[in-house]
Amino acid sequence: MPVSPDLAEDLAAAVADLYEGAEQVLIDRIRQAIAEGIDSPTWVEQKLAALGNLQAAIAEVIEALQLDASGAIGQAVAEAYERGQQAAVAELGALGVGQTAAAATALPTAPVVDRIAQAVIADTGPVHLRMLRQSMDVYRDVVSRAAAAPVLGAQTRRQAAQSALDEFANRGVRGFVDNAGRSWELRSYVEMSMRSATARAAVEAHSDRLGAAGVELVIVSQAPEECPLCRPWERKILARTGAPGARSVRVEHATEDGEMVTVEVAGSLPEARAAGLMHPNCRHRVSAYLPGVSRIPAEQPSRGTYEQSQQQRYYERQVRKWKRRTEAAMDEKDRKAARAKVRAYQARIRELTAETGMPRKSHREQLTTAR
Template sequence: MKGVNPADASRVLKTLVDVWDTAAERMLLTVARRLARGIDEPGWAEQKSREALAVSGELRGIMRQVPTEETAVAALQEAYALGERAAESLGERFVASNPSKVIRLATLFARKLRGTYVPVTRAHEDVFQRAVTESELLMQTGTMVRREAVASTVDRLLTEGVDRFAAGDGKRWHLDAYVRMAGRTVAQHTMIEGQLDGMVARGKDLVVISDSVRECRLCRPWESKLLSISGSSVGAEVDGLVVVGSVAEARAAGLWHPNCTHRADPYVSGLTRVPEPRENPEGYEQQQKLRRLEREVRQLKRTLLAVQQLGDTQAARDLRRKIRVKSEQIAAHTEASGLNRRRERERLVGG
């Protein structure tokens, strides 16, 4: 009997992630198209300065249109149901639904997403304003026409991450990457809660953490270990195995971090076979390298999306070349490591 697969978090979040990806794309296009408008006309810089408030209004409007609460509730209801179905392998059907728990998790998640509205808007305002000012300074060198100067400046600003925002963890995030991280974390948590609630409803208290070929240092101590859902069985011996801790303790120590691949398999005395843990830190590093390459190619495509609004510039041509090179690196890495290449993770929308 297997517990819910954490990888399913991506599937239940697809609609929500697509909505936010589209919002992120629209914000970037708003800035780039405003910069491109009238770029060959005299007095361009002065006109752009007068448009700053209008750009801010457009950006805020995009963020206000994102249906956060409804999409979060729908995604987490599906996640919880997946967890419940995993518990049904234990036999008799029970209605273990906990709608208040799902609503609470969805509300917290939606609040976290709403907390991005102001910093994301300000970050894109900075891109617009700095692109105007710094491209004018670049033109003063006398080596570039305005279109090339603006394209080069936008390329540099986005590469430097000026469109990123500071989250509560102190890191600077692109909106799409932040929504993916926060969403997968809460969806994974909700799926596991659905499974554990279903097990408790059936009078089951023990799970065994699966062995993963891509474990990290946080998860490795818990692989193939028995855990108590309630905590009441900690220290007990079952089939010669000691229940080493509670689910809450393992989670607090780092188990089920973002992108974790471990399951909590139901443990049935006399039936469940506990796998031998196999350390494979290389597998984790290979997966992390692939995630990094995927982020990098999305960053290049994000930058190209903005830069190409300014026409066929040298910056746009360079970005297309870099995207081809990065795509070749991903192909080589997946072939060498045996990891699946998921091209949707390389796209701006739908990854």
């Protein structure tokens, strides 16, 4: 059974759900704190006096999140590694008993799993501090703008508060910057980190198991709507380990003892991964290549373009954004307007998937709220 990042996609999504749920709790806590007594003439004084209580409540939510997330990250990486091992054993099941037995031999997994999990925990560590800081900044901003609005005559206090809450719901907790300098919203950042980690765990486990069975070559599948980073490696044969660079190699036939065959190798798997193959959202699969037996599959047309797949991702983010706006709304009028936006972007997704044949991934349009 081939291995790919989507083998553990559900594991990454489960961890990201924890963070998105916590984000929704923060929005709801801030909304409730702001709405309480908003028509009172002493509202500003009440809100400023309650600042410490709100900070303690938010810190409690984040502390619980941090504890839950650390355990979930370790479990997800361990499960991804196990799935990668199982994929290799299943893939080699049709081979000789000796190779299958070698693939099934226990390998030391704890050091690999711990290394990958600890890297993710360290990477997401600053997230918790930013969640607390931005939540409190938003609360202060809402109070300040709502207090100033009646004086300036531009908006009522309620309108000003709703406007500030809408801005927070639009962007969510964000400001997480990756190595390429790109800024991410909270859920996307955590899911990206987890997809990278679980993909790495699954691919390493699969490769280790193949190596235990004496399989040193792998082949990359073709995937629909492939990105420019992956396209050069599609349908190419790679060395599981070793030096980079294309070359011809003479290897023994997979089933005929003593018979040698020539294989054109495009490079090594580590080289391809360093160049972008198997990135967090990659849909390519890597499977064992058996010299003299495996065949390079014929090229298949894509359903849509990479740009269209990115357009779909944009619409999904907009659906989630307007669902957050629904959560942040302080009255039914604003909730109805936000729901209408949700339906409009979902209609665009339906149109795009119908036009291209790309699958609709409804789970990417959902908010997970832990209340």
